[in-house]
Amino acid sequence: MSDQSPGSPGPTLLDVEGVSRRFGYHTVLHDVTLRISSGDVVVLLGPNGAGKSTLLRVLAGLLRPHGGRIRREGTLGLVGHRPMLYGALTARENLQFFSRLQGINGGRADALLDAVGLVGAGDSRVRTFSQGMIKRLAIARALLNDPDLLLLDEPFSGLDDHGVDVLRGVIEQRRDTGTGVVVVTHVFGHVASLHPRTGILVGGALHGPDPGENADAVRARYRDLVLHE
Amino acid sequence: MSDLVSAALTIAAKDIRIEWRTRTAVISALVFAILVLSILYVARDATAVPALALAPSALWVTFSFAAMIGLNRAFLTENELGAMDAIRLSGVSPSALFLGKFGSNLAFVGAVEGFGIPIFVLFYDVPIGVHLPALLLVTVMTTVAFVSVGTLLSAMVVQTRFAEVMLPVLLLPFLIPPVVAAVHLTAVLLGGRPLSAGLGWLKLLAAFDVAFVTLSTLLFEATLSE
Numbered sequence: 001m002s003d004q005s006p007g008s009p010g011p012t013l014l015d016v017e018g019v020s021r022r023f024g025y026h027t028v029l030h031d032v033t034l035r036i037s038s039g040d041v042v043v044l045l046g047p048n049g050a051g052k053s054t055l056l057r058v059l060a061g062l063l064r065p066h067g068g069r070i071r072r073e074g075t076l077g078l079v080g081h082r083p084m085l086y087g088a089l090t091a092r093e094n095l096q097f098f099s100r101l102q103g104i105n106g107g108r109a110d111a112l113l114d115a116v117g118l119v120g121a122g123d124s125r126v127r128t129f130s131q132g133m134i135k136r137l138a139i140a141r142a143l144l145n146d147p148d149l150l151l152l153d154e155p156f157s158g159l160d161d162h163g164v165d166v167l168r169g170v171i172e173q174r175r176d177t178g179t180g181v182v183v184v185t186h187v188f189g190h191v192a193s194l195h196p197r198t199g200i201l202v203g204g205a206l207h208g209p210d211p212g213e214n215a216d217a218v219r220a221r222y223r224d225l226v227l228h229e
Numbered sequence: 230m231s232d233l234v235s236a237a238l239t240i241a242a243k244d245i246r247i248e249w250r251t252r253t254a255v256i257s258a259l260v261f262a263i264l265v266l267s268i269l270y271v272a273r274d275a276t277a278v279p280a281l282a283l284a285p286s287a288l289w290v291t292f293s294f295a296a297m298i299g300l301n302r303a304f305l306t307e308n309e310l311g312a313m314d315a316i317r318l319s320g321v322s323p324s325a326l327f328l329g330k331f332g333s334n335l336a337f338v339g340a341v342e343g344f345g346i347p348i349f350v351l352f353y354d355v356p357i358g359v360h361l362p363a364l365l366l367v368t369v370m371t372t373v374a375f376v377s378v379g380t381l382l383s384a385m386v387v388q389t390r391f392a393e394v395m396l397p398v399l400l401l402p403f404l405i406p407p408v409v410a411a412v413h414l415t416a417v418l419l420g421g422r423p424l425s426a427g428l429g430w431l432k433l434l435a436a437f438d439v440a441f442v443t444l445s446t447l448l449f450e451a452t453l454s455e
Contacts, residue, residue: 061318062314062318076318080314082311084312084318085310085311085312086247086306086309086310087310088247088306089246089247097239097243100239101240101316101319101320101321102319102320134310
């Protein structure tokens with residue numbers, strides 16, 4: 001965490017250079033380069049099948065890149081496409097289980113249930129939860145280790161308006177305490193108020209991320225890139 | 230070392246808690262075991278095949294297939310909502326994950342065998358009496374062998390489309406040596422002879438235990454990669 005990049009808000013947490021990834025003969029990511037620093041919020045937009053979820057899995061270390069280099073510093077939290085929980089356990093038991101695996105004090109589970117608005121449902125089995133509640137619990141699970149880098153794949157999907165506000169608040173609070181955040185989303189409006197850097201992934205190639213664009217500029221750039229693919 | 234044991238115990242305790250709640254694997258395997266033991270007993274020609282001659286094979290065929298029902302479910306709880314990714318991200322070593330899963334599978338299969346042996350004794354009217362501790366030793370050693378390989382193979386096939394078909398196809402060839410040894414040792418014991426009369430088979434079973442547990446622990450990491 002000592003690598004200070006010029007013009008960035010803090011130490012570099014993630015340095016990705018020329019990363020590619022194939023599935024069989026199909027190349028899903030081409031030459032992706034990206035740097036995330038402490039306190040950065042980077043949004044990745046892109047049409048379906050552009051490689052966004054694959055990129056997050058590669059960044060998290062769950063998939064091996066077939067080319068390029070990734071250097072990651074600090075702890076990591078991931079909210080993936082799937083919630084990464086146990087349906088037969090309660091919300092609290094899930095958080096306590098993953099806490100124990102990481103050697104984290106189990107008391108943090110209750111604080112996180114409170115932070116994502118699930119205290120009342122803490123003793124209910126996850127299998128009985130709505131999609132939105134599962135998403136909130138997945139976010140709490142990703143925050144257990146107080147991550148330096150938080151990777152969020154479609155975190156707003158399935159959330160009601162209150163849930164969107166809660167999550168945006170969580171991202172804002174994490175950013176302010178120095179966490180680097182990468183958000184994959186289809187709805188830029190959910191994160192526009194965070195003034196993120198925005199990258200657009202088209203056909204596995206990452207364009208950007210460009211700093212500080214407003215929503216209209218992002219939409220215009222997205223249309224240009226996707227329509228001219 | 231203590232981290233490895235602690236993580237393995239945490240994983241095993243979680244599995245046992247989930248199984249205690251649902252009781253799916255143990256009850257399915259136990260019902261299956263009772264059915265197979267009773268079918269094999271009833272279907273034999275009592276005038277040609279004495280129950281005692283059939284008993285060792287019946288016991289181990291039943292336990293092997295009943296164990297497969299439990300092993301097929303070993304990683305389904307991780308697969309349901311993608312929890313395996315969170316385990317991998319938590320930094321737990323593959324060996325700890327294997328040992329945790331191995332421990333919980335041993336508990337499930339052991340529970341089925343614990344209920345199955347009295348039913349076996351009841352059906353086949355076998356004189357196990359003083360040889361019960363030796364029979365339990367053979368049971369534990371055989372179970373360790375096939376649960377270790379079964380846990381490894383279950384992790385390999387869980388992501389495939391035909392996992393429930395693939396596991397028996399892959400596991401059965403590995404079961405042959407320990408099950409053959411177990412059948413011979415059980416026949417020795419039910420014949421009223423001491424375990425030392427089957428010392429060669431016992432050594433073979435011990436060798437399979439050491440080889441299977443060691444190789445499965447070492448190879449488990451490869452099953453977790455993409």
